[in-house]
Amino acid sequence: MAGPQHVGAAILAVDELDPLIVALRDDGYRVVGPTVRDGAIVHADLESAADLPRGWTDEQGPGTYRARPTDGDARFSYAVGPSSPKRELFPPRQRLWTATSDSDASFQVVEEARESPRIAFLGLRGCELAAIRIQDRVFLRGSYQDEVYAANRSDTLLIAVECGSPAGTCFCASMGTGPRVDDGADLILTELLDGDPRFLVRVGSDAGAALLERLAYRDATAADLDAREQVVTAAAERMGRTLDVDGLPDLLMDNLDHPRWDAVADRCLACANCTLVCPTCFCSTIEDTTDLRGQTAHRDRRWDSCFGLEFSHATPASIRTSTKARYRQWMTHKLATWVEQFGTSGCVGCGRCITWCPVGIDITEEAAAIRRASDPTSADLPVPPTGARR
Amino acid sequence: MDQGIGRPTVAVWKFASCDGCQLSLLSAEDELLSIAEEVHIAYFLEATREVVEGPYDLSLVEGSISTPDDAERIRHVRDISTTLITIGACATAGGIQALRNFGDLDAFRSLVYARPEVVASLADSTAIAEHVPVDLALRGCPIETDQLVEVISAVLAGRKPLTPTHSVCVECKLRGNLCVAVADGTPCLGPVTQAGCGARCPAFARGCYGCFGPTESPNPASLSDWLEEGLGVDHPELLRLYRTFNADAPAFRTESRRHEEVAP
Incomplete structure (x- = not known):
């Protein structure tokens, strides 16, 4: 992203959201943003500002999510939904190639054509921008570049809306990924609900600046900037969860035989939900199929999870047969070994793994339990009572 | 006219079941003709009275073992089958009729039948794999047609079928x-x-x-x-x-x- 030309902040009236979406669509972008569908605030294609979740909020806790209408008029008064930009950038299923054979002697392999869809993400939270940065690092800046991700990411526009309504499972403030957003997006919006509802807009790229110029804005005042400061400060104070990341990688790796892993394995369903809703988890598997006639073969890639037995299948069998081993692998990779592998934590604090765990396992509580038990000044028992299994 | 030469022979067997899994094969409308061209359907009473004597390359077994006769017959099926795949919840886990395993068979029998003494039933409804070795179990009540076509395709190609065991x-x-x-x-x-x-x-x-x-x-x-x-x-x-x-x-x-x- 080139340096921003437009340095000051602007104010958009609420009515300008629709022209914003129209402008993006006129430019050939799919606009992917929040909308209410089937009782949840999800990311989907938006046609106009009327699709936004006006007057809706979400309530989240371990293993529970509810979207609810409110008395208010806000469009972005929710935390995060069940899906993340991962679904667009690293789709759940991707065809890699098709092979066809007309005879027994020869066959032809045709790689799937890669298109670069124009996608404008509207309403990204700090945690989601951080997740995109992490997946960029994993897929684009390692030894190999992932062609599927690269194609999907190559023509994207990122429009953030700072989070003013963190949920009960959120802990982005602990991870340093939000709610405050100062870079990493083409435009950064903050919904201001004091006085006239409006959006503070800061520009993060030339593309963002050009987009803003097509809208009716006014310059922001000091009062507007103060209002934004109040929104993000209040949000940071309302985090539902905290995760103490101080020395966390070493803490976990020094406690690989801690009895807490047995306790969490008693509760864990090994269902893989946490990994699939995680905006940074990037594992996939390859599926090869042939048709009845043996004339066409497909190679597909789909999301996989370290909670599956087959994931760690190494001849002759799976090497992580216990749920304990699989949960420990996931959590230590996410919070510890990810750092040495990619230079950051693999967790952005979005809380999805807590909310969408069918039995409400809380990664922040698991980490805290190991820390407590490792702290000689702590009075806590090293292992929770088994009654804690829910 | 034997069109089966060179093609693998397939038999479809029924034990205690509702026939729904066999119907999943018959309702594979888009693929049924292709299946019939690639394999020789040699024994499939749900579809045709024409029977070709075994042995068979592939047997698809529907239903649970529920009677003494079943327990004998499944051993014969195993003996004359190179590959045996169970299809559906009855064959892989005993089925809905295995609810009787939690109750008292004699009590049910005397309540349901006018002459309970002529009903020969085992005390439990059991999975095929409890009686003979099974090469692959296809789950579901009923099975998914797509999975059945995938498994037949895999058997024909000599590859591992794609039947994930995750949640x-x-x-x-x-x-x-x-x-x-x-x-x-x-x-x-x-x-x-x-x-x-x-x-x-x-x-x-x-x-x-x-x-x-x-x-x-x-x-x-x-x-x-x-x-x-x-x-x-x-x-x-x-x-x-x-x-x-x-x-x-x-x-x-x-x-x-x-x-x-x-x-x-």
């Missing part, structure tokens, strides 16, 4: 279903049930009924504890949740027994 939750997430358990508080067996159906019920906002039986590493005790404490599902209801098509699959059987003990 239904994976299919929900791949498909983009909203989780009915988390977002609606609907009791759902998806986290402990094997994939294969494409998460059909959750896609229609219903909880998973567990048609495909337990996952590769199920933890129904934890799920039940959550349903009980979090959603207020009581023990009789939890017992019924696990006692359907796969009631006698070990993980579900053990879990429903647990609620039998504490049920008032």
Whole structure:
């Protein structure tokens, strides 16, 4: 992203959201943003500002999510939904190639054509921008570049809306990924609900600046900037969860035989939900199929999870047969070994793994339990009572 | 006119069952002609009276072992089959009729039949694999046509069939279903049930009924504890949740027994 030309902040009236979406669509972008569908605030294609979740909020806790209408008029008064930009950038299923054979002697392999869809993400939270940065690092800046991700990411526009309504499972403030957003997006919006509802807009790229110029804005005042400061400060104070990341990688790796892993394995369903809703988890598997006639073969890639037995299948069998081993692998990779592998934590604090765990396992509580038990000044028992299994 | 030369022979067998899984093969309308061209359907009474004598390259076995005759016949089927694949919940776990394994057969029999003494039944309805070695088990009540076509394609190609053993939750997430358990508080067996159906019920906002039986590493005790404490599902209801098509699959059987003990 080139340096921003437009340095000051602007104010958009609420009515300008629709022209914003129209402008993006006129430019050939799919606009992917929040909308209410089937009782949840999800990311989907938006046609106009009327699709936004006006007057809706979400309530989240371990293993529970509810979207609810409110008395208010806000469009972005929710935390995060069940899906993340991962679904667009690293789709759940991707065809890699098709092979066809007309005879027994020869066959032809045709790689799937890669298109670069124009996608404008509207309403990204700090945690989601951080997740995109992490997946960029994993897929684009390692030894190999992932062609599927690269194609999907190559023509994207990122429009953030700072989070003013963190949920009960959120802990982005602990991870340093939000709610405050100062870079990493083409435009950064903050919904201001004091006085006239409006959006503070800061520009993060030339593309963002050009987009803003097509809208009716006014310059922001000091009062507007103060209002934004109040929104993000209040949000940071309302985090539902905290995760103490101080020395966390070493803490976990020094406690690989801690009895807490047995306790969490008693509760864990090994269902893989946490990994699939995680905006940074990037594992996939390859599926090869042939048709009845043996004339066409497909190679597909789909999301996989370290909670599956087959994931760690190494001849002759799976090497992580216990749920304990699989949960420990996931959590230590996410919070510890990810750092040495990619230079950051693999967790952005979005809380999805807590909310969408069918039995409400809380990664922040698991980490805290190991820390407590490792702290000689702590009075806590090293292992929770088994009654804690829910 | 024998068109079967060179093509693998396939036999389809029925034991105690509703025929729904065999129908899944017959209802594979787009692929049925291709299947008939690639294999020689040699024994399939649901489809044709014409019978070609065994042995057979591939036997698809529907139904559970429910009578002394069944127990004899399945050994014969195994003897004359190179590859034996069980299809459906009856064949892989005893089926809905395995509910009798939790009750008193003589009591049922005398209530249901006018002359119970002529009904020859085993005390338990059991899976095929409890009687003979099974090469592959295809889950579901009924099986999914797509999975059956995939397995036949794999057998023909000599490759591993694509029949994942992970949870239904994976299919929900791949498909983009909203989780009915988390977002609606609907009791759902998806986290402990094997994939294969494409998460059909959750896609229609219903909880998973567990048609495909337990996952590769199920933890129904934890799920039940959550349903009980979090959603207020009581023990009789939890017992019924696990006692359907796969009631006698070990993980579900053990879990429903647990609620039998504490049920008032």
